[in-house]
Amino acid sequence: MSDSKILSPTLVPPAEAAAHSSESSVVGEILGDVQTKKRRPDPTAIVIFGATGDLTGRKLAPALYNVMLDGGLAQPTVIIGVSRRSMSGQAFGDLVKKPVAEHSRQKVDPTNWDRFSGMLDYVGGEFGSDDTYIALKARLEVAKGKGTRGNRVFYLSTPPKEFPVILQKLQQHGLIERQLQRPDVPSCRVIVEKPFGRDLQTSRQLNEMIGSYLHESQIYRIDHYLGKETVQNILVLRFGNSIFEPLWNRNHIEYVEITAAEAIGIEGRGAFYEQTGVVRDIIQNHLLQVLSLVTMEVPASFAPDDIRDEKGQVLRSVRPLTLNEVANDCVRGQYRGYREEPGVARDSQVPTYAAMKLMIDSWRWQGVPFYLRAGKGLAERLTEVAIHFKSVPLVLFKEEAAGSVLQPAVLTLRIQPHEGISLRFVAKVPGENINVGNVLMTMTYADAFKRPISEAYERLLLDCMRGDATLFNRRDSVDRAWELIQPVLQIWEATPGVHFYDRGSPGPAAADDMIARGGHSWHELVKHP
Numbered sequence: 001m002s003d004s005k006i007l008s009p010t011l012v013p014p015a016e017a018a019a020h021s022s023e024s025s026v027v028g029e030i031l032g033d034v035q036t037k038k039r040r041p042d043p044t045a046i047v048i049f050g051a052t053g054d055l056t057g058r059k060l061a062p063a064l065y066n067v068m069l070d071g072g073l074a075q076p077t078v079i080i081g082v083s084r085r086s087m088s089g090q091a092f093g094d095l096v097k098k099p100v101a102e103h104s105r106q107k108v109d110p111t112n113w114d115r116f117s118g119m120l121d122y123v124g125g126e127f128g129s130d131d132t133y134i135a136l137k138a139r140l141e142v143a144k145g146k147g148t149r150g151n152r153v154f155y156l157s158t159p160p161k162e163f164p165v166i167l168q169k170l171q172q173h174g175l176i177e178r179q180l181q182r183p184d185v186p187s188c189r190v191i192v193e194k195p196f197g198r199d200l201q202t203s204r205q206l207n208e209m210i211g212s213y214l215h216e217s218q219i220y221r222i223d224h225y226l227g228k229e230t231v232q233n234i235l236v237l238r239f240g241n242s243i244f245e246p247l248w249n250r251n252h253i254e255y256v257e258i259t260a261a262e263a264i265g266i267e268g269r270g271a272f273y274e275q276t277g278v279v280r281d282i283i284q285n286h287l288l289q290v291l292s293l294v295t296m297e298v299p300a301s302f303a304p305d306d307i308r309d310e311k312g313q314v315l316r317s318v319r320p321l322t323l324n325e326v327a328n329d330c331v332r333g334q335y336r337g338y339r340e341e342p343g344v345a346r347d348s349q350v351p352t353y354a355a356m357k358l359m360i361d362s363w364r365w366q367g368v369p370f371y372l373r374a375g376k377g378l379a380e381r382l383t384e385v386a387i388h389f390k391s392v393p394l395v396l397f398k399e400e401a402a403g404s405v406l407q408p409a410v411l412t413l414r415i416q417p418h419e420g421i422s423l424r425f426v427a428k429v430p431g432e433n434i435n436v437g438n439v440l441m442t443m444t445y446a447d448a449f450k451r452p453i454s455e456a457y458e459r460l461l462l463d464c465m466r467g468d469a470t471l472f473n474r475r476d477s478v479d480r481a482w483e484l485i486q487p488v489l490q491i492w493e494a495t496p497g498v499h500f501y502d503r504g505s506p507g508p509a510a511a512d513d514m515i516a517r518g519g520h521s522w523h524e525l526v527k528h529p
């Protein structure tokens with residue numbers, strides 16, 4: 001019988017990892033530097049609508065600051081904040097300095113901050129007022145005079161209800177015009193933040209509305225998960241190695257888990273969350289995008305539309321959920337204490353946790369369950385894809401293995417934190433007898449490449465400035481994602497029934513029961529001390 005430690009199918013923090021004698025490490029040989037292969041963006045004016053909001057301080061400004069430090073921005077780059085509050089460009093800089101210092105992955109020092117704040121400008125005014133756009137136009141002219149050549153990116157980081165008026169006014173004042181983006185004309189692109197609509201109907205309306213002002217080549221629907229290094233690595237792992245693709249199908253894979261667990265709660269965003277809930281916040285976008293990358297067919301090339309075609313194709317093959325399936329295969333939860341948070345209804349039925357089983361009707365995936373789960377207030381922060389391979393057809397060493405847990409191999413793509421990949425498999429425990437144990441082979445980005453992982457928004461902002469839409473969502477896949485979760489939203493919103501779970505727990509027991517009905521289990525979420 002094996003006395004080897006049964007390791008959980010996950011990555012462990014590096015310090016802990018070193019303690020596991022069964023682990024091997026990987027040294028990353030860097031075969032090419034993507035940064036030098038990628039074109040530096042053209043000089044651009046970036047206009048952020050909703051510039052005094054949370055996203056600018058937490059993500060956008062830190063991302064731009066870090067890209068500047070890494071030498072990724074062209075000279076000149078001008079960043080113009082637009083919000084209701086009136087203030088000077090200098091005051092805007094002072095406002096974002098603190099959150100940038102807090103959220104930047106690299107240190108904010110006075111010299112570099114001066115360089116960064118020198119790029120900042122600000123226009124205060126109502127989104128519906130002509131004065132705002134007259135002032136903005138003047139600032140864009142100044143930017144052009146500095147050398148941005150009329151290239152512009154508008155980032156709509158406002159509640160979606162503001163989008164129509166902003167686009168209408170931008171058009172009226174000649175700041176956007178609908179045209180196919182071509183290298184010989186100044187670029188004009190618009191980044192749209194999620195949530196992209198509230199359901200299929202509103203998403204379609206939003207697409208129609210945006211499409212009436214902009215050509216599809218100008219629309220950048222952002223899903224920051226696609227900018228994560230580890231999410232991009234899904235395609236490199238699958239299509240850059242010949243060993244995985246032959247196994248990547250129903251013949252070898254038993255089931256797949258896709259988890260986005262957060263330990264934090266809703267962090268003061270009660271009013272937003274009450275309108276959104278976990279299905280709209282995480283599953284409709286982030287998790288379905290990850291699912292499409294894990295399951296798509298080989299694209300004809302790495303060109304944006306070839307990849308987006310294949311992603312769209314596999315989402316079209318996901319089987320729509322029936323009423324019964326929503327009842328049996330989908331579980332909603334709410335952490336205890338959510339209803340006491342500011343902005344949350346005392347009898348709220350909004351789920352802060354959801355788990356669901358999806359099936360894909362394709363030649364490759366027929367019969368393989370994909371279990372998706374996402375939630376807040378859980379035991380740990382962990383985003384990962386766990387590919388569970390089938391059991392061996394016959395245990396040849398039955399006696400020796402008797403009593404030991406001979407678990408099938410699991411390949412885990414750890415998206416965050418402790419980014420990396422691990423493979424759990426069975427090995428012989430050294431000794432005279434054939435004792436077997438499960439061992440874990442782990443690669444972490446931190447150890448392998450010894451270079452910091454950049455933030456998703458850094459990559460996405462750069463790509464938009466370069467005109468590369470590969471990591472942005474196309475209209476068809478956004479619509480399809482809404483179509484797929486529509487039955488869940490409709491049924492859950494019409495009938496109460498959240499399962500409560502304690503903060504810091506792995507989620508509602510009903511989700512364990514759901515996956516157990518298929519003979520499977522979740523990778524256990526554990527609270528780390």
Ligand code: BG6
Nearest residue numbers: 194224225262281282286383416
């Ligand atoms: C956002 C959600 O899209 O993603 C948040 O609105 C969530 O609720 C966040 O916390 C998680 O992002 P990340 O990059 O920390 O996994």
